Amino acid sequence: MRALVSARLGADFTKLWTASAVSNIGDGVTMAAGPLLVASITADPALVAGAVFVQQLPWLIFALISGAYVDRLDRRRLVVLVNALRAVALTPLTLAVATDTVTVALIYTVFFLLGTGETLADTASGAFLPAIVAPERLATANARLMATFTVANQFVAKPLGAWLFVIAAAAPFGVNALTFAVAAALVATIRPVPAPPSAPRTSLGAEIGEGLRWLWRHRLLRTLAVSMGLGNVAFCAAFAVFVLYARQRLGLSDIGYGFLLTTFAVGGLLGTLLAPRLQATFGASALLRTGLIVEVVTHATLAITRTPLVAAGILIVFGIHTMVWGVIVVTLRQRVVPRHLLGRVGSVYALLDLGGAALGSLLGGVLARTWGLTTPFWLAATAMAMITVAAWRPLRESSANN
Template sequence: MRSLRTALLPSELGRDFGKIWPASIISNLGDGAMLAAGPLLVASITREPAAVGAAAFIQQLPWLLFALFSGALVDRLDRRLMIVAADIFRATVLAGLGAAVLLDTSPLWAIYVALFLLGTAETLADNASGALLVSAVPKEHLGKANARLFATGTLVQLLGGPPLGALLFAVGAGVPLVFNAVTFAAAAALIARVAIRPPLPERPGTALWSEVRDGVRWLWAHAGVRTLACSILVMNITFCAAFATWVLFARERLGLTETQFGLLVSVGAVGGLLGMPVYHLLEPRVGSLTLLRAGLVIETTVHLILALTRSPWVAGATMAVFGVHAVVWGIVSTTARQLATPEPLMGRVNSVYLLASVGGAAIGSALGGVLAQNFGLAAPFAGAFVGMVLMTVVAWRPLRHVSVRRTPAADPVAD
């Protein structure tokens, strides 16, 4: 038991990682349950593709509105307390919505309002979590920490969570919401026990917008981080456009039941579990550049296959391969960004990157619903394939600036 614990939580990752990691696992389990239960809840009220896609867009909209200012607040305030407050707020919103759904008193607009509130809290919690990790784990071991977070996040959010969410939804439409509320409350209790208190920088009289501008300028001047931000923007526009109506695609084009849809959502995690060992095996041998370029090819191919297939087995196998790519890409891009960014700018640079990431997802979700409504459920995947072909051509050479080897953080890489 001691050797297993040492293998999972080696001392070089620091004691606080032993609280950050379980908190991530617990909250990811609740989020994973909602990956299946959320779309099923909206689809039980409306079958309009545009309305289903709008639910994802509304939860992501706060990233477009508030992400940059959330990043500046993360650099000003206690990151630990910010995560705790955001998790408690999300637990309260989910518990209230779950009770309303169980009592059959929650119209679609109320679900939209709750999703917007959850997305707003997420802009603070996700940004602060990334910054807190950098404060808690020595920089030379961030790759190990990120690999564990991505691997278990994939396991519980994509493999365990969706079937659980579909099962809980069958018990009662509001039950998965209440379950997610409990997971956020438990995660908040763990993060509250984190001991590290990064010193807060002094910014007497500095305007919040001026601090935001500093983060934007730094990211744009750094060729590697800028390329990653632009890449994730396009990748999430195409991916979320394709998957905005995934629940309808699975039901009507692949012919799956609600329970089978939960399994399809989770099948990507089977591949995702291989992402951590694949990263550790290949990155020292082939380098981050090869892994990122291979990821572009894989993601492009995934969209093409799903645009053409009607077989749930082909779709499932395709998503398993995508799971490996998603975890490897996530580990490489996150570690490279954390190593390159000066810690006083961590929140603001993260906020610009997350704006591109989740903002792209919001744009894609809205676009995907419209495409599916007007051209059919396979059309968003065809459009995503074309978009990824163009992005792969544009990003191929600039990705050479990205590395997970530690470099001087204050020296932007010139084009």
């Protein structure tokens, strides 16, 4: 398979693709084990949700600054450095869990550092891809990366993370540290690429403003960014306490929770396989609008059901939607945004997208503690219905191929 990827997309993409696969396994392991670790210390829904929130908070604080530096610095070297530092950051957490001295404060601190590194590494990787892949191959490259994310991060890593946590609570975090180190070494072997042409260096604020203005003037990207920013508030308000929802409402064990998370991966993998055919058949605009409806139905179904199989089924559908949406949006952004602005425009999009996720995670814990575990899902369904109505006309009138 690696030889096939290399032949079509180049050896440098193969290295980036492999690094992504390795680091996504580590990320997914921690994503499954992290809530279990916090839940083993406290049953407070707000504190469990807080562990998700602190990892997303850096997108609210640093996203725009990170985007500006991604456009200033060597993107390849930046990914290498950040991955190495994230491996170091996980070491004290691993040791604390192994010695049974871990605290919620330490978990929050390490997760915040991991999230801060993510603002730089993810933005740099997205901006770096068009430099090593031809424009006509970007959709294929993005689909491969998303399929890898789905298989590695969700299908393989989630049950693995839950299993490792049951066997040895420190193991998932040590594994994640190792995967970051391996990913850094792989990206370091990618050939340097010429820096993109850019305007004369100005102040950081002026450079950030340039990215903000560019995105806001592009109607389709603006609609997509705002829709998903608000949508992620709703989504993460519901899913921030998903581990408690799985345990208390669906009656699942820790291993069952890990396997339930893999239903995202099943749908996501199907989505990456179906995305090109679906887009050719129905068009990007129809798929984006249908995706909003899928979000409404997903939240409403999870609010109603107590049956794990029903929850798993709707999560598969949701996984298909997220990957189809992702392939369309990421490829569009990489094609239409000027190369020297990719970091800044991508960071503005991420600020709305992941900043909304951070706010939703914080809100979800409070809602669940005050009114019960299904309240965030009902509110998410209502909010997504309103977003769908507001975004329907702009998405219908815009073409994702322009």
